Amino acid sequence: MSVTNEPVLEVRDGAVSLGGRPILRDVDLVVGQGEVVALLGANGSGKSTLVKAAVGLLPLAAGSVQLFDRPLHAFEDWWRLGYVPQRSTIAQGVPATVREVVAAGRLARRGPLRLPRSADRRAVREALETVGLADRANQQVSTLSGGQQQRVLMARTLAGGPELLVLDEPNAGVDLISQQAIADALATRAAAGSTILVVLHELGPFEPLIGRTVVLREGRVAYDGPPTHLAGAGHLDAGHGEHCEPGEPIVHVPPMSGLLGEER
Numbered sequence: 001m002s003v004t005n006e007p008v009l010e011v012r013d014g015a016v017s018l019g020g021r022p023i024l025r026d027v028d029l030v031v032g033q034g035e036v037v038a039l040l041g042a043n044g045s046g047k048s049t050l051v052k053a054a055v056g057l058l059p060l061a062a063g064s065v066q067l068f069d070r071p072l073h074a075f076e077d078w079w080r081l082g083y084v085p086q087r088s089t090i091a092q093g094v095p096a097t098v099r100e101v102v103a104a105g106r107l108a109r110r111g112p113l114r115l116p117r118s119a120d121r122r123a124v125r126e127a128l129e130t131v132g133l134a135d136r137a138n139q140q141v142s143t144l145s146g147g148q149q150q151r152v153l154m155a156r157t158l159a160g161g162p163e164l165l166v167l168d169e170p171n172a173g174v175d176l177i178s179q180q181a182i183a184d185a186l187a188t189r190a191a192a193g194s195t196i197l198v199v200l201h202e203l204g205p206f207e208p209l210i211g212r213t214v215v216l217r218e219g220r221v222a223y224d225g226p227p228t229h230l231a232g233a234g235h236l237d238a239g240h241g242e243h244c245e246p247g248e249p250i251v252h253v254p255p256m257s258g259l260l261g262e263e264r
């Protein structure tokens with residue numbers, strides 16, 4: 001995995017309000033090419049809000065977002081970005097096989113009016129292999145477990161070959177086998193040079209991949225640095241919602257439990 005300083009995703013002084021309430025304030029988050037960053041924080045700290053704002057699904061009240069060095073409003077290469085939202089069921093929609101759902105991930109690449117080519121079919125097959133569901137390709141998604149459906153959503157995103165992957169709690173409510181499969185799939189993408197921003201409640205099977213952790217607390221960045229600093233930070237105190245520079249670890253951080261809240 002090669003990490004460069006080339007920013008792929010940049011949120012600067014980001015603020016988001018929802019329902020008239022400030023949710024994020026003064027958030028700086030810069031993710032460099034090839035980095036694997038975990039976004040952590042207690043329930044309601046603003047993790048989902050931040051990743052949605054970062055991929056253009058929520059407007060900023062202040063600040064700016066850049067994707068691949070382009071301001072969000074001028075960004076057009078959406079195939080370079082893969083976003084997997086927080087767990088959603090795919091089974092409640094129209095009947096579809098696993099392969100059909102994953103093939104939808106190629107649309108941004110090939111355009112909806114062109115028939116799939118061999119490269120599209122290969123990308124779908126490889127994505128299914130990466131998440132360990134190649135043998136389920138012809139199965140209706142509605143017959144899969146929740147964890148397997150999450151892997152299908154992941155494969156759909158991988159099939160598009162994005163350079164930047166943004167995942168919102170891919171392991172929430174997912175069985176351990178699927179969690180490991182998702183972590184392995186991300187490891188494969190990371191080894192191939194993809195940049196990854198993943199919202200997590202705990203590192204779990206993702207731990208070996210994570211090069212940097214950013215912790216949100218009440219809508220602000222409370223910690224930005226190596227995961228190792230977090231692990232031993234039980235006695236330290238960062239103050240309430242203290243701000244820090246992207247990539248720079250705060251030496252004094254609050255107890256792990258205080259930062260991350262109750263485990264689910």
Ligand SMILES: Nc1ncnc2c1ncn2[C@@H]1O[C@H](COP(=O)(O)OP(=O)(O)OP(=O)(O)O)[C@@H](O)[C@H]1O
Binds near residue numbers: 023042047048050
């Ligand atoms: N559409 C909305 N309107 C008003 N408030 C909202 C809306 N969506 C989220 N919020 C609030 O914004 C805050 C941050 O929510 P968000 O989902 O970003 O947190 P989170 O850190 O991802 O939480 P979790 O770990 O539980 O998913 C919460 O207090 C939530 O209630």
